[in-house]
Amino acid sequence: xxxxxxxxxxxxxxxxxxxxxxxxxxxxxxxxxxxxxxxxxxxxxxxxxxxxxxxxxxxxxxxxxxxxxxxxxxxxxxxxxxxxxxxxxxxxxxxxxxxxxxxxxxxxxxxxxxxx
Amino acid sequence: xxxxxxxxxxxxxxxxxxxxxxxxxxxxxxxxxxxxxxxxxxxxxxxxxxxxxxxxxxxxxxxxxxxxxxxxxxxxxxxxxxxxxxxxxxxxxxxxxxxxxxxxxxxxxxxxxxxxxxxxxxxxxxxxxxxxxxxxxxxxxxxx
Numbered sequence: 001x002x003x004x005x006x007x008x009x010x011x012x013x014x015x016x017x018x019x020x021x022x023x024x025x026x027x028x029x030x031x032x033x034x035x036x037x038x039x040x041x042x043x044x045x046x047x048x049x050x051x052x053x054x055x056x057x058x059x060x061x062x063x064x065x066x067x068x069x070x071x072x073x074x075x076x077x078x079x080x081x082x083x084x085x086x087x088x089x090x091x092x093x094x095x096x097x098x099x100x101x102x103x104x105x106x107x108x109x110x111x112x113x114x115x116x
Numbered sequence: 117x118x119x120x121x122x123x124x125x126x127x128x129x130x131x132x133x134x135x136x137x138x139x140x141x142x143x144x145x146x147x148x149x150x151x152x153x154x155x156x157x158x159x160x161x162x163x164x165x166x167x168x169x170x171x172x173x174x175x176x177x178x179x180x181x182x183x184x185x186x187x188x189x190x191x192x193x194x195x196x197x198x199x200x201x202x203x204x205x206x207x208x209x210x211x212x213x214x215x216x217x218x219x220x221x222x223x224x225x226x227x228x229x230x231x232x233x234x235x236x237x238x239x240x241x242x243x244x245x246x247x248x249x250x251x252x253x254x255x256x257x258x259x260x
Binding site for chain 2: 019023059
């Protein structure tokens with residue numbers, strides 16, 4: 001599990017890779033929480049292109065970040081989910097709660113619209 | 117194919133969840149499953165083992181056992197622990213009802229039910245999650 005951060009305008013793009021489960025979520029959460037204390041930022045995009053497995057621990061992690069964004073006036077989107085990740089996102093209903101896009105580019109366009 | 121079976125036992129540590137799901141998936145590969153069938157099996161095992169890791173032994177850790185049997189196109193998986201059990205099974209199976217809310221969504225058991233064909237959960241002496249899935253008929257034909 002790794003988290004790499006990129007910044008684009010007012011967006012933080014967190015590129016995750018590896019597997020998101022009960023063992024790896026605590027570290028991902030700690031790293032992201034530290035990253036969100038950055039002035040001037042308003043959007044969080046979680047790039048899951050490199051995540052090859054996620055279960056309900058990962059879903060809880062996404063929902064936790066989403067709640068944080070809602071409470072702090074940020075917008076959040078999830079991008080690049082591969083087949084297994086996409087399936088658990090759909091089964092859990094998270095695709096109905098938060099924006100889920102195929103690519104980071106689409107996510108940036110989407111959060112750009114939602115911010116206005 | 118002929119029947120086959122295997123047993124695993126390991127302590128209820130978070131880092132063993134990945135070990136469990138990849139091992140069961142590797143064993144299930146004998147049935148030549150589709151990628152999505154294999155992903156569903158991995159997801160279901162991950163949820164069942166996570167349930168034991170998070171809930172079974174609040175005082176520390178204890179054993180988690182997995183028994184897998186392959187018969188024809190069917191895979192049968194049992195994940196069990198000797199922990200404190202689930203006090204209210206009906207509530208636990210309800211979507212979105214975690215007994216440890218925080219950032220746990222409480223949908224682990226619902227995901228297992230969505231990924232497998234049949235799921236039985238009993239919680240008397242520890243918890244036992246039995247799940248079964250019949251794989252697509254077409255793919256198994258070639259190797260018979």
